[in-house]
Amino acid sequence: MARIRKRSIQLSKLCSFACCRSSSQDEHAQIGQKGYSRVVYCNEPDSQEQIRLRYRGNYVSTTKYTAVNFIPKSLFEQFRRVANIYFLVVACVSFSPLAPYSAPSIILPLVVVIGATMAKEGVEDWRRNLQDIEANNRKVEVYDKSSCSFRQTKWKDLRVGDLVKVCKDEYFPADLLLLSSSYEDVVCYVETMNLDGETNLKLKHALNVTSFYSSAESLKEFRAVIKCEDPNEHLYSFIGTLYFDCQQYSLSPQQILLRDSKLKNTEYIFGVVIFTGHDTKVMQNATDPPSKRTKIERRMDRIIYVLFSTLILVSFIGSLFFGIETNNDLSGGNYTRWYLRPDKTTVFFDPRRPAVAAFLHCLTGLMLYGYLIPISLYVSIEICKVLQSIFINQDQAMYDEEMDRPAHARTSNLNEELGQVHTILSDKTGTLTCNSMEFVKCSIAGTLYGRGMTEVEIALARKRGEQLTEQAPIDASESKKSIKGFNFRDERIMDGKWVSEPQSDVIQKFFRVLATCHTAVPEVMGPDEIMYEAESPDEAAFVIAAREVGFEFFARNQTSIKLRELDPTSGIRVDRVYELLHVLEFSSARKRMSVIVKNPENQLLLLAKGADSVIFERLSKEGRAYEERTKEHIEKYSEAGLRTMAVAYRELDNDEYKTWEQEFLKAKTSVSADRDVLMDELACQIERDLILLGATAVEDKLQKGVPGCIDKLARAGIGIWVLTGDKRGTAINIGYACSLLRHGMKQIVITLELPEILAQEKEGDKEAIAEASLNSIKLQILKAKSQVTEESSTEFGLIIDGKSLTYAMDKNLVNSFMDLAMRCATVICCRSSPKQKAVITRLVKSVTGRTTLAIGDGANDVGMLQEADIGVGISGVEGMQAVMASDFAIAQFRFLERLLLVHGHWCYRRISMMICYFFYKNITFGFTLFWFEAYTSFSGQPAYNDWYMSCYNVFFTSLPVIALGVFDQDVSARLCLKHPLLYQEGVRNILFNWPRILGWMFNGLLSSIIIYFLTTNSITGPAFRKDGQVADYSVLGVTMYTCVVWTVNCQMALSINYFTWIQHLFIWGSIAFWYIFLVVYGSIPPTLSTTAYKVLVEACAPSILYWLTTLLVVIAALLPLLSYRAFQIRFRPMEHDRIQIQRRRPESTEYDATQRRLSESSEARTSSELPSEFKHRCLKKSANIGIASAGLGV
């Protein structure tokens, strides 16, 4: 059902060919008014009138920047971050004497960081620009009036009013009005893949009046004016009028060919350009997906504020002491520290005005301790996330070979949020199930046909503990040849045997309805091969079923449907032509579809199929012969998880039809807003007194691996909600089949289908019903809550239907309802509408405050996907709309397991570790400066050479962090999947909670103290070399800096759980680079290198004390973390510690055995770690780059 509903709005409206009639003025009253003011002079793009309107050209630019505004605009974007503004201000102030270090050394890192981000932006934008250039320079044939022929023009030169010719398999360059085509009945077929991702062909039909202009010569005379709506983003609506030959003709979407869709199966078409460039519907639709920020990022901002406060506090303390010291320089009229010349000084050091000096020093302090704020944090995180996304995209284990679709991270900024998902909200059809429908059973004239068992039936049987006889499932092996969409086995029907069934006439009618009542288009592939292009898989399944039984639908045009049928009397296959009069299309409100046809016997027939509830209430008295039994069967089918549809027909009276048709056509051609309502009403009028034929049952197979995946996710402690439009029975059974509802789980059902409510509904007092319903729901929720609290050891599954849900969402009830729902492991909402899905998602998100993930595949899931913290789209059969609205796209539901448990867990861990570490390293560095300050009477002299400092964040410590952020794994992918509980680390956010963050900060503080005091005490004072030299300012700076670089990099090596050559290269390379830098920097002339001149080569390297100090300080600074970790692993191990320890044990322990229960394992090989993500494409050629396997024995 839901499937068809989804598509209904996109139906190619086969019926509208008859609506080309002039209509009276009042019906398009809106034309010419606000919102409907566009005027197009066809074939006269050069006319004065057209030029005066100044419509935009067809040039399209999707770039964020232009060459002119790139610099200012991207700079502006950059400086929207608080930290960057701070650094900018610092850079500006650094030119004043306030600065503790030279201006270039502060500007360079800022330029590097900003430049890197801008370069990234620029590259992305350049790619978009290349696409634009390609699109703008495509060729199209435009009509040239002077020569009466078509000439080639670039897309970008197209103007409104131009006449263009588009040939087969070409894209439409702009939104066009279809004038004529190579077909005589002026139709054409288009593929709208780029617009909505649908691959089926849609039929477009020109107005009959323009069909005459089908050659280049005739076009010369063509003059017309189109008045229509202004540019808007509605792909499936168009309101306009064609003024032609002093007549008005109304235009519908049927005549509009949209840019970026493709002409198929048609030699050529002629069209008039209506909307160009950014006015086209597709461009109007191009909006950026809503930007989502992760919880970690938001918390990171708060940490930055904490650091800013620390910075201010530290500067304040510094300047306080500085003020005191400066004040002391003048004691009792004497200048104490005469060597500073306090008598002849500047305002910055003036002892006569210590308050001013202290204030100015505070500014200096803000610059000096700026190293507390990690300048490269944002850009590093961005780089990491992009690389992480590449890993996700290239993970071979999430690659669907059948569909040739890898996973795709459409945004990179939600990676770590994947590791914190608390609740998953899932669509059912197409997400849990394949959405490839198979016709399995039917009930005709009260008789069941179709053998075999569905997956759900098998699961149910297993639940009941029945031993299955190996009759099921029936597979291709049994039949001659498996046909997609058809899994119906019944010898009573197949191979023409239905003729001898007692109710053969009903069977005949039943399949005729299936063969004619649809909007599918046949494509003849070979002599005996016909494919159907249908807008829903259900429909295709029906047509295929009819074909297999012997009612082969093989051709359709605007006015007829051709079937090849078995004639029951003669037994010969004959062609029968049904004249197609009207199609009353499907819509979610109507829940049915019908066609009006005239059969070869000249009988007028209305053939209908639809939801059982809708069809049953429209049956005539005589038509109810099989109602009871069919109802029973439908019940049975839906229990078996099948999708059911009732089939009925009606013979129409000629006069009744005539009067109705007139009304109907009138309604159809009207351009008023209530047109749809009117048409629905009219359809209702004719769709009555039906005669029931039977019901169909279509199986929507579970996707591969769904039960296993759901089981894993549940064991990871993630709550799963299924939101489906199915009936309760179907939903519950699907729930069992995909192990959402498990053995031993208690069901709580909240429903309004209670006798007392139903009784009231009969009375029809709406208010009374609402009140009674609300009370009933309230009672049910309270009862369920007490039950849940009483039996806290059992798992619960909550099942609620859409109607009850509307009451449960009442603002007085919603909290207790959510409370109940949160305590249940599974929640199934059946019979819910797309809008409800979005509302529920929003509620779950706001009430729990936890991360929600929505997964779905269809247009009806879009709201849900955008509402959730993370939207995952399944790029399945159902078109691309969900994928377009999603943040991550995967091909199969089962990949969600890996996406969350492996990538989510890793990314969460990586990013949180990375941020913590960033703060650690900057605090370590920043505070060594502060301690040194204390020994320079807080004068603002940095401990290190300017350039050492500015390279700190950019060169000596950044790459290892990025390596951590990209590659680190606490445990391998295999173990992540084996121990789903590990995922709770992210859900509980235990790697990024305040104690942990503050712990890291404290560790940084501790490291800085250890580094400063051990270094100064070891190295200064007595001689530091055998030749009697003492360590001066420059030597102390180098030694301390060496210790800092070693410490933070080794700390990183300790924190990393996973080593490849990349980590080794980055960590040890960074340290080595420091020495190289020192040698190189030390060898440039002393006027530039100042204190760094030859400091390593001449002073430090020959000193044994220097090396001994480094070793001592580094080990001492690592000790706190090392011993903390050791105690923590011993006493309060985290889950990943446990798994790591466990993995080391040679034999599997008890723990293993329990875990193995559910993971039917074959422990053949350990999964490939880094490469498993990487390999997919990268490693194919350059094998084994990531395989260096040297472990660091720390």
Place this chain on the structure above:
Amino acid sequence: MDTNGATTSSAAGGGSTSKSSSKKHSRKPVISTFTIIGIIFIPLGLVSLSASEKVVEIVDRYDESCVPSDYSNDKLKFIQNPSINKSCVRTLTVPKLMKSPVFIYYQLDNYYQNHRRYVKSRSDKQLRSVSDEKSTKDCSPEDKTVDGPIVPCGLVAWSLFNDTYVFSVNSKTIEVNKHDIAWKSDKEHKFGSNVYPKNFQSGGLIGGAKLNSSVPLSKQEDLMVWMRTAALPTFRKLYGKIEQDLQANEKIQVVIQNNYNTYSFSGKKKLVLSTTSWIGGKNDFLGIAYIIVGGLCLFLAVCFILLYVIKPRPLGDPSYLSWNRSPAGHPN
């Protein structure tokens, strides 16, 4: 590979990486790490300590005692009065044999050579070449006199230390070698051989020592040593070398010209004679720190061993996990 989700990667993963998994996820055997650190550090500490013990050091604070008793209440007046004879005689006893070379240091205390104003007040350009004589922008107020730029300019040079020491044993003067006390790079690259002091200490306020304006800066090693600013407020600087052995119990007479003013900021002045070993001067801190860190590591290692013996961990019990105790995995 145990789950369907990951089977593909195993199938296609190839054997190349299978063996590496256990190695790449690094392990941290705690006890052995601590033990190894302890085992390495304690001997290192002992070796450095013994090296430091071999060094013989004589430290003599003379700023207080070199002020005549009648000025002891107003030391500033004493030091600032150029007419008073500043020489002062100290006698040092050599505790142990001091092998040549014996390094002579002066040690200042509470002297902020690392003050930002002070550190910045110099011109490396000017020191290096005559042509940059005029680049004195950071040197204010000791940048120029009426006669032109001061070479070397700035507070650092201006406040050059000017106490002098003359040593004698048994009335026999000991020669003090004042060569090669500065950094080689200073002599060769930082201080120019054609740069001569100019207008130095000729202004109103005389800071420290004067320089012989006929000797190029590259030969003024005292200046170079002084201009290598110290890192901390307490520092030693090399004064010279005694290139002969000093016998144990020898009495060394030092005649000190006590010129330098540390009295206004109550800094101390000390004279230090010291030999060196491979570790440098007398530096017990490093050895002790090594021993402490090493000892701490061994202590931790022992603690962990005891813990494992006394209370073996119930490994591999999933019920041990905090979140396993709450049912349904739904934290509230």
